Amino acid sequence: MTPPRPASNQRSNGDFDESCVFCLIGSGQDAHAEVIGKNDELVCFRDICPAAPHHYLVVPRQHILSCFSLQPQHIGLVEKMADMGRAALHDQGITNMKDIRLGFHKPPYTSVDHLHLHVLAPASQISDRWIHKFRPGTHKFVTEEDLRNVLQKTNTVTETSEGLGNIYFSR
Template identity: 65%
Template sequence: MVSTQDRELVCFRDIRPAAPHHYLVVPVEHIVNCSSLHKGHIRLVEKMAEMGRAALRDQGFANMEDIRMGFHHPAYTSEDHLHLHVLAPVSMIKEVLKFKFRPGSLAFIEEKTLRKHLKNVSSPS
């Protein structure tokens, strides 16, 4: 079982995996969802992705070109606490769940796309 944490983040296996490797990376600080983020959170999102890749490597998964990492948009979130989905291999995401993790959909935004978007989102005053 995968379970890792540091001062800012926790990583563990999803209880309803959509792929052979499906982990969640969650910040210790409560953040509701990806719509609550701003440019000040870019480094946090980067660290979440780094921890996700490390979890995959720790489990013997080496092909970092065959992974998908991202967040569900509100209305498609199951928990009111920000969490990054780390899935691998992409080619083995369960057919019935592919729609939930499709990049560019209304439901799912990839980590790298979110980081780009956050560069233009000001911190709340």
């Protein structure tokens, strides 16, 4: 018996995980997501549990587990994700780009095992209830800029023996 062929919008080379909600959103198979921007590589949509007046997620269509799966060749992807996030904020009327927060949760603090950039604005209005999840420099959250800087200096992102207190990169 031959295995079933993936639907035309599924990727058969491991870039698509049919059990991943973000893969489904990226492929257009989740009608509940409020997509506000997309291109061939990325999709931006509203977070279902917003921590700020504007809270979006930018995900690659390719299934990448987390920031710990990234290597230096992914710097361009991270930059494109940030650019899409900023463009989404601009399209939604946000003009003060100094009062935004762009970043990634570090495992095990990710709710979905698919790389996703949190885009929040105004950062000064992040809910007191959720601020602990989006505080830069903590064991839970790394800014887009810090992640790019670390990727430029190393080969791969790895966990620390202290349980991800600080990300570091192995050579």
